[in-house]
């Protein structure tokens with residue numbers, strides 16, 4: 001484990017008949033990165049992950065790990081491991097035997113298998129439940145068992161397909177913190193597929209935003225969030241307004257908007273919605289061109305100078321808060 005091998009996708013393509021699910025994408029994942037593949041349903045994230053895992057043949061391009069071409073190796077020989085959305089635990093095997101399963105398949109002796117499974121269960125804090133069957137576990141515990149099972153092969157890259165989607169919202173946030181902690185402790189690369197931008201922002205060092213089989217934008221999470229290059233990325237990541245201005249489309253964060261007198265503003269608007277969010281108030285206004293923009297004001301800011309539905313306001317922002325969009 002932890003050999004510091006970079007993962008690279010080179011012109012990676014997947015076609016299912018006439019459907020191009022992944023269209024010549026390229027990305028370099030530095031060893032030890034927590035990366036999220038993010039995008040709407042059908043954009044090609046799972047196909048990309050399955051090609052990296054070796055569960056799907058590639059149609060074109062290649063995948064290298066530490067410079068070694070793994071494109072056509074069987075899954076168990078790649079140095080990757082996959083954790084599935086529904087965990088795919090064997091119902092008739094105990095947690096310990098589920099975790100040890102892949103070692104049994106590769107002919108490792110019983111004593112070594114038990115010892116290694118024990119270490120992995122310790123890692124995910126499941127030692128006390130080792131003899132239970134999957135049906136006797138909670139969702140979060142099943143997830144930990146599935147993680148231990150994936151990690152027992154000492155992969156350089158762990159691939160996670162929507163790993164939190166089967167959990168209720170409260171548990172999802174807790175397991176999210178555990179995933180991040182585990183990745184930090186192991187120091188291996190995690191590639192995590194999600195369609196949730198909150199999940200990606202919370203977890204990822206780097207995000208790869210996919211749209212329609214292509215990478216729309218990728219890089220350090222904060223850079224992508226702070227400077228979206230396209231309207232799609234700005235809208236998908238949320239918390240941004242995409243506005244057509246006379247000199248082109250811009251993205252400007254909701255929390256960068258200020259409410260001002262109309263004369264002093266970049267845009268005049270009429271308030272159409274006021275939503276109290278506890279610490280903040282989201283104020284939505286229509287602006288020229290029948291566009292809607294939302295300003296996120298602190299509760300102090302709003303209640304210090306409250307506004308009403310239908311009121312005319314100005315909306316302003318600092319020039320550097322606006323980012324020109326490619327389309």
Ligand SMILES: Nc1ncnc2c1ncn2[C@@H]1O[C@H](COP(=O)(O)OP(=O)(O)OP(=O)(O)O)[C@@H](O)[C@H]1O
Nearest residue numbers: 016019021039040041042043044045046047048195
């Ligand atoms: N086995 C298959 N045969 C034919 N088409 C497929 C197959 N698997 C996926 N596709 C198509 O390829 C495209 C990308 O699918 P993929 O599952 O990779 O998307 P995704 O971004 O992971 O979506 P989701 O979030 O819904 O899982 C979609 O148009 C899908 O219908």
